[in-house]
Amino acid sequence: MPLRLRPRRSAPKRRVETRALSVEGLEAPLELRINPRATRLSLKIDPAHGGARVVVPPGVAEKHVRDFVLRHMGWLAPRLTAIPVRRPFEDGAAVPFRGQPHLIRHEPGRRIAVRPEDGALCVGGEAAHLPRRVTDFLKREAKRELTARSHAMAARLPVTIRAVTVRDTRSRWGSCSADGRLSYCWRLIMAPDWVIDYVVAHEVAHRIEMNHGPRFWALVESLDPNVAAARAWLKEEGGRLHLYG
Ligand SMILES: [Zn+2]
DSSP: OOOOSSOOOOOOOOOOEEEEOOOTTOOSOEEEEEOTTOOSOEEEEEGGGTEEEEEEOTTOOHHHHHHHHHHTHHHHHHHHHTSOOOBOOOTTOEEEETTEEEEEEEOTTSSOSEEEETTEEEEOSOGGGHHHHHHHHHHHHHHHHHHHHHHHHHHTTTOOOOEEEEEOOSSOSEEEOTTSEEEEEGGGGGSOHHHHHHHHHHHHHTTTOOSOSHHHHHHHHHHOTTHHHHHHHHHHHGGGGGGBO
16 A cells, blocks of 8 residues: 555646636627636637637636636627638538539438439438538549549540549649649539639630730630630638538
């Protein structure tokens, strides 16, 4: 049996404690974090959760914390509305598919992965697999659609396409290598077909003009009638596509 030389003292709690806090008039989630190392109350925006976090030293009354948050609403409110809202793939959520909003409908009893039906994306299997299944479905559809459209567009010039791949690229919607490999962002499958066609025309035109000069743009215009509208759509709406999933 171990000998205890000194009487055991109850060690001070060094653990960070986190819990939800509701404050009247605040719609966004607010997290109360009790941090033993904190020396004063502080408020932070938490973009990943679409809310805010208030960090407090131990022993501060909740009422005091609420008052603190209320006093800083003028600082908090505009920062909260500026956070882009993420759109996770879950039952009942709407996701655009080829430009049309589709409701995700979880149907655990059905032996399907994902099937588009009457403006919905029906998803079978366990709920835990739903987000991955929806993502896989969209990637697969993107690959199929972008491959078919790239080859059809290339045949009109004519040029050859060596391969088509899809990725989750943030900085650009498509790219074309010197040896004819096209790569697209799979999120394009959420955009309307006429926007997809512009991106395809753009990349296929690079098979002839590896630049963005006047001859390149004339070539893109000859392949696609909606260049200006599609570029405007991507500028206005494109960023939104990255919030899904
Ligand atoms: Zn380009």
